[in-house]
Amino acid sequence: MSDIYLDNNATTMVDPAIVAEMLPYFTEQFGNPSSMHSFGNRVGQALKKARKQVQTLLGAEHDSEIIFTSCGTESDSTAILSALRANPERKEIITSVVEHPAVLSLCEHLEKDGYTVHCLPVDNIGRIDMARYRQLLSSKVAIVSIMWANNETGTLFPVEEMAELAHAAGVMFHTDAVQAVGKIPIDLRNSKIDMLSLSGHKLHAPKGCGVLYLRRGVRFRPLLRGGHQERGRRAGTENSASIVALGKAAELAQAHLEYENTYVKAMRDRLEQGILAQVGHAFATGDVSNRLPNTCNIAFEYIEGEAILMLLNKQGIAASSGSACTSGSLEPSHVMRAMNIPYTAAHGTIRFSLSRYNTPEEIERVIAAVPPVVAKLRKMSPYWSDNGPVGESGRAFAPTYA
Amino acid sequence: MWDYSEKVKDHFYNPRNARVLEGANGVGDVGSISCGDALRLMLLVDPESEQILDAGFQTFGCGSAIASSSALTEIIKGMTLDEALRVSNQDIADYLEGLPPEKMHCSVMGREALQAAVANYRGEEWKDDHEEGALVCKCFAVDAVLIEETIRANDLRSVEEVTNYTKAGGGCSSCHEGIEEILGKVLAEKGEVFNPAAAASQPKPAPAIAATTGGGVSPFQRIKRIERVIESIRPQLRADGGDVQIVDVVDKTVYVNMTGACSGCQLASATLGGIQQRLIEDLGEFIKVVPASKQPVSLGAGG
Structure with missing residues (x-):
């Protein structure tokens, strides 16, 4: 039996059709698109096509609004730092507590440089506090940066509405849409979103390639200055093979958007219901009625995520966890803490993220594999006795914390 | 994914003594605030001899927390309480053939559970004085709380001084930004x-001979270089009341003796890792640093 990959929010397989598309750009089509000869010109043509393909997926008005970068993180940094430099008199940033580190760590760093960062709180299913958002919008704010979909829970944020509000208040709006692009329809032309980040490797293109969408007319200051690539907005020789791949990936994502929101969604729902029907003291985290079609995040109470992952991995099942021990930082996921999920549940959160390459047979295998893993670890847990949490049988486990 | 040893994996997949121990007369419940893991250690102690007749555990935690608990129970079974109290967290880590630096606190939790269980058996109250912070230096496993307290206690002003007092930052140097922040x-x-700038004004240690490829150095020069690296590290260890000496160099393995405070130090293996990192960087080849006690020629080599 082959291994089952349910960690597509971490990264995805490069589609073989995409690999085939990009390979010639390493050997025959190796030219520098800036060069004045046919070697360069053919690559230039290919980049133009890729830009169109990405434009179509995003519903952008102009292809020149697409800037190729090296990754989602670069796009996020470029967007936020550009807004700060373009508006030097504005010293405030609005973001959320559940952003990806690509935004949060940058904002924490900017706080040290004297900026005021407002992190919007979320409720216990991860919904953003819109009233607080409205209060904070002012002429002191340089940029709002809110993710389109959360990477851990898949929860979708009302970024189109938030962008309208920002626009009305005269504030720039950026969204980190790394998890959303290719999974849900996006129509930037009819939105007030000024900037958007995406990452190639989340939608079956290779790692090391991303995009910053920059609405025409939005004031911009480049992060990298140098050559005239990307119309002077992102200097550095283009990663042509990967850009070609990202273009193809955008085209394929567009073609599979309906499949993603029907078949993939149905597999995700079957997986979640199949597990929750068999395992007690477990629940789905986030806003389950408003989330990405491919993501489910289940908290298994009284056991720890890394241990679950290791036992699943032994059976060839790959997922990820919000537990402290898988983060490298020893802190449980900031997303789970923001939603006020208790420690004993946050520690045992497992994210299953599907793609169009998963099959219903794989999902059934995972549904069969999970309950024994949970049972084995609960048997070892001091919070658990026989059939339930020890608290219910009257002798609660209350360790001395050091 | 963590680089767990085969022994850690074995003790995680097949934990020993993972059960509620009926009739336990010493129970220690502890948790680690830094990662949220928790452990209950149960001992069955013979009141006559104070020998640990049996041990069991329950753990809420990651793979290495479960493996550390399992290893601990195996180590202490049959020991007297006094013998068991001499088991250090390093002994637990060694028994498991090492833990990643980020996971050393799992073995610390095991040791604390042991102290708590013995205190419980003896009717004493166990209090923990050890506060753990975020790991800053991964080469030497030094956390933020220790660095902060050392800076305060000794009025330190530069990264170099922090390295001299705590070893933090003495390896790969990628945590220097974090140390500067503290x-x-x-x-x-x-x-x-x-x-x-005050830090930069301190004289830097003389740079090692221009880097040459491993193959181009004679065996004599190579040994000299290993000696020089070890010499450059000794002042830091001496500041902690410890020391290190080269015993032998066999191919890519350097056997050393850790003495003084280092020999019983909970962080000895992290220190060895830091020394190893420096040697690898200086010599440009892979070097393994191993305690002389594990040298295969001496029959006493333990597993």
Whole structure:
């Protein structure tokens, strides 16, 4: 039996059709698109096509609004730092507590440089506090940066509405849409979103390639200055093979958007219901009625995520966890803490993220594999006795914390 | 994924003594605030001899927390309580053939559970004095709390000084930004500003001979270089009341003796890892640093 990959929010397989598309750009089509000869010109043509393909997926008005970068993180940094430099008199940033580190760590760093960062709180299913958002919008704010979909829970944020509000208040709006692009329809032309980040490797293109969408007319200051690539907005020789791949990936994502929101969604729902029907003291985290079609995040109470992952991995099942021990930082996921999920549940959160390459047979295998893993670890847990949490049988486990 | 040893994996997949121990007369419940893991250690102690007749555990935690608990119970079964109390967290880590630096606190939790269980058996109250912070230096496993307290206690002003006092930052140097931040924070409490130029004015240790490829150095020169690296590290260890000596060099393995405070130090294996990192960087080849006690020629080599 082959291994089952349910960690597509971490990264995805490069589609073989995409690999085939990009390979010639390493050997025959190796030219520098800036060069004045046919070697360069053919690559230039290919980049133009890729830009169109990405434009179509995003519903952008102009292809020149697409800037190729090296990754989602670069796009996020470029967007936020550009807004700060373009508006030097504005010293405030609005973001959320559940952003990806690509935004949060940058904002924490900017706080040290004297900026005021407002992190919007979320409720216990991860919904953003819109009233607080409205209060904070002012002429002191340089940029709002809110993710389109959360990477851990898949929860979708009302970024189109938030962008309208920002626009009305005269504030720039950026969204980190790394998890959303290719999974849900996006129509930037009819939105007030000024900037958007995406990452190639989340939608079956290779790692090391991303995009910053920059609405025409939005004031911009480049992060990298140098050559005239990307119309002077992102200097550095283009990663042509990967850009070609990202273009193809955008085209394929567009073609599979309906499949993603029907078949993939149905597999995700079957997986979640199949597990929750068999395992007690477990629940789905986030806003389950408003989330990405491919993501489910289940908290298994009284056991720890890394241990679950290791036992699943032994059976060839790959997922990820919000537990402290898988983060490298020893802190449980900031997303789970923001939603006020208790420690004993946050520690045992497992994210299953599907793609169009998963099959219903794989999902059934995972549904069969999970309950024994949970049972084995609960048997070892001091919070658990026989059939339930020890608290219910009257002798609660209350360790001395050091 | 963590680089777990085969022994850690074995003790995780097949934990020993993972059960509620009926009739236990010493129970220790502890948790680690830094990662949220928790452990209950149960001992069955013979009141006559104070020998640990049986041990069991329950753990809420990651793979290495479960493996550390399992290893601990295996180590202490049959020991007297006094013998068991001499088991260090390093012994637990060694038994498991090492733990990643980020996971050393799992073995610390095991040791604390043991102290708590013995205290419980003896009717004493166990209190923990060990506060753990975020790991800053991964080469030497030094956390933020220790760095902050050392800066405060010794009025430190530069990254070099922090390295001399705590070893933090003495390996790959990628945590220097983090150390500077802590320095800035502590100095700000005194109304001072951290000045990196002051740190830069300190004489740097003489650079090692121009880097050459491993193959181009004679065996004699190579040994000399290993000696020089070890010599450059010794002052830091001596500041902690410890020391290190080269015993032998066999191919890519350097056997050393850790003495003084280092020999029983909970962080001995992290220190060895840091020395190893420095040797690898200086010599440009892979070097393994191993305690001389594990040298295969001496029959006493333990597993």
